């Protein structure tokens with residue numbers, strides 16, 4: 071992992087006191103950012119009893135004055151509110167309002183999907199879900215700066231029609247949105263030497279964002295930027311994540327450093343038919359990868375807890391050779407490993423620093439995830455074989471089935487004819503590429 075992403079990792083790892091079991095469902099991007107699948111977000115913790123259970127076992131709750139009931143609800147976690155929405159008809163409306171308004175949770179969507187027009191077929195999550203969402207995080211990737219504001223010959227052009235498309239799709243798909251944060255998790259190119267923290271491209275993008283929506287930019291920046299850093303080595307710079315808010319007159323103010331909000335992955339759509347069956351493989355593969363990346367920060371925590379927990383306090387030396395690190399308190403190792411060894415992190419063999427009893431647990435978990443990945447690969451291979459080895463008639467049949475679904479199934483509408491749909495083109499490309507490749 072590159073040094074600029076260590077700040078993300080520091081926000082993802084868990085610190086003592088550890089009150090919960092290891093989170094085996096941890097999802098993390100390759101840039102160290104945590105992603106929380108919706109089902110985990112609303113899942114009751116194993117250590118804290120869930121409030122709705124109390125409602126049924128505590129009949130006096132419903133006899134409390136309504137104002138008091140609502141006051142109690144306002145202290146409830148997202149998971150509890152979600153449960154209340156499903157068990158109590160009297161509190162459903164109030165719980166629902168609080169659940170969707172939670173200022174700490176943002177539901178994630180890709181900028182590219184919005185730039186492409188926000189068509190139902192271009193997204194793997196459940197579209198009706200989006201109608202309720204009030205806080206949206208737009209994942210803004212490298213390359214999107216030059217998409218919306220290309221700089222041929224170093225002079226910036228603004229592709230206004232593309233920016234308008236993004237915000238039009240955004241408003242259409244999230245009609246109840248109140249807040250948006252654009253997540254730009256990469257440094258603006260150092261040779262630009264811009265003075266403003268929020269890059270020019272992002273500022274232009276936000277100029278078209280509806281004013282009624284509270285707008286934030288969550289950026290990666292140097293802790294202490296100095297002028298003339300043009301040639302300095304990125305590995306000796308210190309990086310941080312900062313949240314900037316747009317206020318009147320397009321003025322940007324830093325309102326927080328570090329990550330304060332959770333990024334939630336929306337529930338997946340129902341993948342059915344030939345198109346859904348194929349697309350499901352892509353989205354499933356992405357989620358599995360996030361879980362594999364999550365194993366590394368999880369292993370750091372596991373090692374820390376191996377030496378320091380409620381009963382044990384056992385000092386230990388850094389398991390990386392040639393490192394003099396020595397840890398006498400819970401949490402020291404986690405911080406040290408994140409700051410000093412994130413660059414040693416590799417996808418394979420990274421559990422060799424763990425003692426045997428932990429190593430086998432992590433290797434087993436990794437094997438399980440790889441087993442699921444193999445299953446995805448097998449499913450894909452099956453389709454490729456069908457396409458390539460069962461004759462022209464079979465290909466025509468698959469094509470007919472795809473065309474029929476693309477023409478009639480709104481869930482896979484891409485705003486184009488079935489034959490011009492990107493989904494169909496990508497499917498054929500993959501079938502053909504693998505045959506030749």
Ligand SMILES: [Zn+2]
Nearest residue numbers: 388390393395
């Ligand atoms: Zn070390």
